[in-house]
């Protein structure tokens with residue numbers, strides 16, 4: 001299905017630099033209002049407090065307010081709350097404002113009971129964010145319970161009901177994982193590992209062990225899949241054992 005993201009942010013939309021941080025967490029929210037009121041609040045000169053990267057309407061429309069290269073003001077908590085958090089990804093990043101390493105999705109509604117169109121659009125958007133982060137920064141993160149969380153997990157004191165008691169967490173994780181299994185066999189590596197794999201395949205190409213430079217290129221651009229690497233390993237191993245293939 002073709003989806004369109006409609007840009008709605010303006011020069012009143014709140015955002016800040018991410019500094020050197022790369023986003024690897026998605027935080028889900030409920031807007032507690034309509035899509036129209038979300039558009040209006042996130043572009044209002046009177047709003048000096050909050051923003052989000054995306055909003056998903058009940059009919060499946062997706063609006064964007066903040067470029068994911070920048071940080072949205074969606075999950076603000078003080079140092080004290082960060083220190084007290086029980087959420088693994090926040091515990092693992094002590095003293096760091098979660099806005100710096102997250103992308104936020106608002107959902108139109110009040111209790112998290114998403115419509116089917118809204119749920120499907122949100123699943124698509126999670127995948128889209130994952131791909132954008134890989135394209136922009138070369139970082140891959142899984143769409144699992146560690147990396148996809150709710151606002152209540154960031155700010156249990158101030159926002160215990162965001163994205164709401166009816167938010168379909170189990171179905172969301174199941175769907176995100178299934179989509180991943182179906183479509184994505186790409187290796188999950190850190191940037192330095194991709195570089196090292198690229199250098200390795202480049203070296204093997206120069207030594208004549210593999211005849212195609214595009215394997216190195218695939219590694220340098222973070223696109224090599226597990227199936228391709230298994231195939232390459234077998235061919236390289238065979239050639240080094242003297243088998244002519």
Ligand SMILES: [Zn+2]
Nearest residue numbers: 029030151162
């Ligand atoms: Zn929220």
